[in-house]
Amino acid sequence: MDFGGGEEIRFEVIGKAGVVTLTRTKALNALTENMVHALAAALEAWEQDDAIHCVLVKAEGRAFCAGGDIMNVYRAGKEGNVLVGFFADEYRMNAQLARFPKPYVALIDGIVMGGGVGISVHGSHRVMTGNAIVAMPEVGIGFFPDVGGSHALSRLPGSFGMYMALTGNRVRQGDALAVGLATHAIDAESQQALIEALTTSGDVDEVLRKFSVVAAPQTDAATFDAIARHFSRDTLDEVLESLKKDAERGDDFAAATLSTMLSRSPTSLRVTWRQIREGAALSMDECMRMEFRVLNRMLTGKDFYEGIRAALIDKGSTPVWDPASLDEVSEADVDAYFAPLGAQELNL
Incomplete structure (x- = not known):
């Protein structure tokens, strides 16, 4: 079955399920424009097909999906060709997925970041193995947690989504289940049996009841409480001051979190x-419309390209952010990222 994704993404109808497999293993299944278009086409077709009871999305290799094909965006932008169209199509697909009326099962085994979160977190069922590692690390590359991050992360309990957004820190299976990023946890060894059961019966909830396991949080209750206390403050400056006070009292979590945030792009932090x-x-x-406004400004700014240079071109080097400090990013600067685009607004 071909929806135009070529060798990067495979589509099959197996039993009662439409099965999507990401196959771009050498690139950690990072999303390309072809993959985005193909997945959108499949969802549209399968929504109307009464023989399809559910959709299952899985991946080959050690990553579910490490994000979008950010190097392609970087190269194009450096050449003066800002790839706004790719993001517009991706954001439309994210919104389409959020509206998808049938059970949508993302089987997450390995790394899921950025665009990978976008093709999983908005679905009805997010099933994670013990190998799952979830993050929205965009503030570390001068970007922002897009692909619907503003919708999904803002709704996590205990300000955990704000914590993820402002630090980019990674989350494992137990924590993801505790805060609702994951709806179910399973053993990695049971994946094939789960797939066979889902495609045979099409009854997602019943199958997942049989395969789900208990996954204890990796984060203890005291740290969850600290995250809620720090990241529920009314301003970003108050968050940082709260962390600073605890760090000065010898709190290791506060010190590490503060250090992480202060290494991120100041512009990205304020916008995020x-x-x-x-x-x-x-x-x-x-x-999605709000994020598209921000995106347009990010792709014509400086920090995104500097962040990619430091992280992926000159690997391990320290990015030089511009502006270099939070004090230099004014309220007016932030407002400009969210200003309407007029005729260029995202059309959903």
Whole structure:
């Protein structure tokens, strides 16, 4: 079955399920434009097909999906060709997935970041093995947690989504289950049996009841409480001051978290703070339009390209952010990222 994804993504109808397999293993299944278009086409076709009871998305290799094909975006932008169209199509697909009326099972085994979160977290069922590692690390590359991050992260309990957004820290299976990023946990060894059961019966909830296991959080209750206390503050500056006070008292978690945040792009931090706060009151479609406004400004700025250079071109080097400090990023600067685009607004 071919929806135009070539050798990067495979589509099959197996029993009662539409099965999607990401096959771009050498690139950790990073999403390309062809993959985005193909998945959108498959969802549209399978939504209308009464023989398809559910959709299952899985991946080959050691990653579910490490994000979007960010190097392609970087190269194009450096050449003066800002790939806004790729993101527009991806955001439309994210919104389409959030509206998808049938059970959508993301079987996550390994790394899932950025765009990979976008093709999983908005689905009805997020099934994670013990190998799952989840993150939205965009503030570390001068970007922001897009693909609907403003909708999904803002709705996690205990300000955990704000914590993820502002640090980019990784989350394992137990924590993901505890905060609702995952809906179910399974043993990695049971994946093939789960797939066979899902495609045979099509009854997602019944099958997952049989395969689900208990996964204890990796984070203890005291740290969850600390995250909620720090990251529920009314301003980003108050978050940082709260962390600083605890760090000065010898709190290792606060010290490490503060150090992490201060290494991130100051612009990204301020924009992301606004994005997550506003996203809590917006619908998914409204979030995608807001994110598209931010995206347009990010791709014509400096920090995204500097962040990619430091992380992926000159691997391990320290990025030089511009502006270099949070104090240099004004409220007016942040406002400009969220300003309407007029005729260029995202059309959903």
